[in-house]
Amino acid sequence: MVGKEIMKYKLLILATFISMCTGSEDINGEQRVVSLSTTHTEVIRVLGGENLLVGVDSFSETELSVEKIDAFTITAEELLKLNPDLVVVAFDFNGIVEGLEDLDINYTLLPPAKNFEDVYSQIEKIGVLIDKAEEAADLVSLMKNDIAEIIENFSQENITVFHEIGFTYGIYTVNENSFIGEIYNLLGVENIANLKEDPFGSGYPEFSEEEVINLNPNLIVVGHSDYLNKDLSTRIGWEEIRAIQNDNVYFLNENLANNWGVSTVDLINTLSEIAQSEEDPGLIYLNEYFEEIQNPPVFENNILYLVLFIFLGLFVYSRTRKQKETV
DSSP states (O other), rough: HHHHHHHHHHHHHHHHHHHHHHOOOOOTOOOOOOEEOOHHHHHHHHOOOOEEEEEEEETOOOOOEEEOOOOOTOOOHHHHOOOSEEEESOOOGGGGGHHHHHHHHHEEOOOOOSHHHHHHHHHHHHHHHHTTTHHHHHHHHHHHHHHHHHHHHHHOOOOOOEEEEOTTTTTTEOOSSSSHHHHHHTTTTTTTTTTTOOOTOSSEEEEEEHHHHHHHEEEEOSSSSSTTTOOOGGGGGGGGHHHHTTEEEEEOHHHHHHOOSSHHHHHHHHHHHHHOOOOOOSSSHHHHHHHHHHHHOOHHHHHHHHHHHHHHHHHHHHHHHHHHHHH
């Protein structure tokens, strides 16, 4: 009787071991995904779904040879040639959403995040859609922990910032209703445009040069390429602003500034560093996430060792029990 019970345990453990090593069948292995958003292409890549991509917007980075698409002008009809199972959209340019619905093409619309909860929920949603829900949950957990640590370690006080996101067609900035505005609030940095309203409620109001001069920030962050690496002191009256006098002006990488996905941890880290008069640290966290999410510890080996240990224990137990019975 004892021998039969031990054999049942052995079979059960063996079945469990085989199941855990082989994993469930990848139901989305043949899924064809088009991402019309740099942000969401990045998320898909970090989650390990890059092989699912058959088309990405022209600004997305990928090591695979896939179709590069102008997300501003592409139509749903033109996407048909890629035979997509899923199209990820951030903006409804050129009536793309209506076109996808008319052609019965599966899509998800994930617009720019207004806060970190939006970021997390979009990552989790993409994880579900590409069958990477577990990886998405792990990624969100890592991001939350890293962001909490960045905020906790930020110690600079009495900072007033002006964050410029556009200049050529008028000066535009961010207020407390924007994603970057939320970052400044979390860090405890005073944003001079926080209470500035915009008629569309977008969080990106227009600002005047006079307002910047009068509010006299001690930090200026330029998050666009309209005025890339140019001397802001050449703007009339700006030479009197404290940030310019103290050479406390930073040009933020435009892709990082406009991304609300995985690299937002690097965004908040960069803003925290430059607010403390430190250099731009670069993409530290994004690179770590690629490594941690796509190359986790070899779980199968750990399971194998565990199973062998259990089998050895059962073998010793069985021999000991038989010896006692013969005695």
